[in-house]
Amino acid sequence: MSFGNIIGHELIKEQIQNSIETGNFSHAHLIIGEDGLGKSLIAKETTLKVLGRHENRRYVDIIEWRVLKNKQSIGVNEVRDIIKEVNKKPYEGDKKVIIVYEAHKMTMEAQNAFLKTIEEPPKGVTIILLSESLELVLETIRSRCQIHKLRRLNDKEIEAYILREYSDIEKEQIKSVTAFSEGIPGRCKIFLEDDSFKEIRNIILKILFTVYKKQPSKIKEYESFFYKYKDQWNEILNCFISYIRDIMIYKDIGKKEIVINSDKIEDLIELSNIYSFKKLNKIVDIITETREKLDRRVNSILVFDLMLLKMQEV
Incomplete structure (x- = not known):
């Protein structure tokens, strides 16, 4: 996988690529966007570039954290577990990336507990937070992160995505899927599958x-x-x-x-x-x-x- 395979978000991809290549990549990032816009794809590709990896597979130094199945939010106890992972030394190299999905579901107490770690993570550690809402993330967290706001794709980009993912789709159906998607690639899958x-x-x-x-x-x-x-x-x-x-x-x-x-x-x-x-x-x-x-x-x-x-x- 590469940024070139991700349709849309050209400016954000270019900014991330350039900052990694020039050594100016921040240690904390906040990727904002609606569900289905591609936050996970951007985060995964960014992570591979940070670690200098090319194959999209599981790596020990990529820690992915999601809301637990029996939970509706990420609480203080979960954040403490994340912090423990942050403080463990990288295993395969000298870099490590922590991805926190649905960061907007962190309670206010959990965000406050995470604040110091986001501000000063151990050397070589990058933290990437994915959130559907900027407003649900504390200002104190926002101010310590590089913020990337994903925008909805235009019709041309959505059509390119549809044709790439569903090459056998009938032409008359493309218009229906494009309209339903409202610029969100993930909604194409809902419509078709x-x-x-x-x-x-x-x-x-x-x-x-x-x-x-x-x-x-x-x-x-x-x-x-x-x-x-x-x-x-x-x-x-x-x-x-x-x-x-x-x-x-x-x-x-x-x-x-x-x-x-x-x-x-x-x-x-x-x-x-x-x-x-x-x-x-x-x-x-x-x-x-x-x-x-x-x-x-x-x-x-x-x-x-x-x-x-x-x-x-x-």
Whole structure:
């Protein structure tokens, strides 16, 4: 693996490469970016360059720390274990790298306990923190790290990623995957490989047909679906909005090539014939209201039940 195989983030890759080659690489780094943007890839390649390695495999002097399976956060006890690893001498050479995944899940107490080590690690030790949020990392930690903020990829970069990873993909599907990804490569895999997401997309189409037919008994049948995917409510609502956007655009312009969800075009055409713009706009308002309630952590099953009932009434 090399930086050249990582699509996007050109400026960050160049800065890291140059600082390592000139001997100006900081001992502590904070890589910020949404899940699926490539934080781990950047961290791994950076680590190999720091150690002077070329083969992407496990090395004794690369310590990777993740949230424990039975935990929701990284606490003081876990940080103490990390510090112990930091203070152990490198085994294969004179350098060692510690990668802490999901650093935003460190408690405030844990971050404070880690502060001195980040500020002054032993000679030859590099610490790389990966976080989805800069705001959840203490200012005192931030000020001691070189910060690298990953940005979403543009459409050209996403298309290059899709074609590299899925060379046999059909051309018309690339547009759908690119739109769904919203610039995040990891979301391409969800769209193309995640069976649960495929089920979500199929069920939501059925729901839109059922809602129009105003069949309360049928609506109740979807309770198990919402319960099954209650933790993926954001994807559910995004899927609703994506379909409705396509229905409205096709209804207005009548061109298939503009539709994002091109693999569902026949269903979308049928829905565009039965829904009015007025009803579609009201459904968008209902989804927006639903999102606000779920953001406030209101019971998701009750919220979805109410959403469907309101949709039937429009």
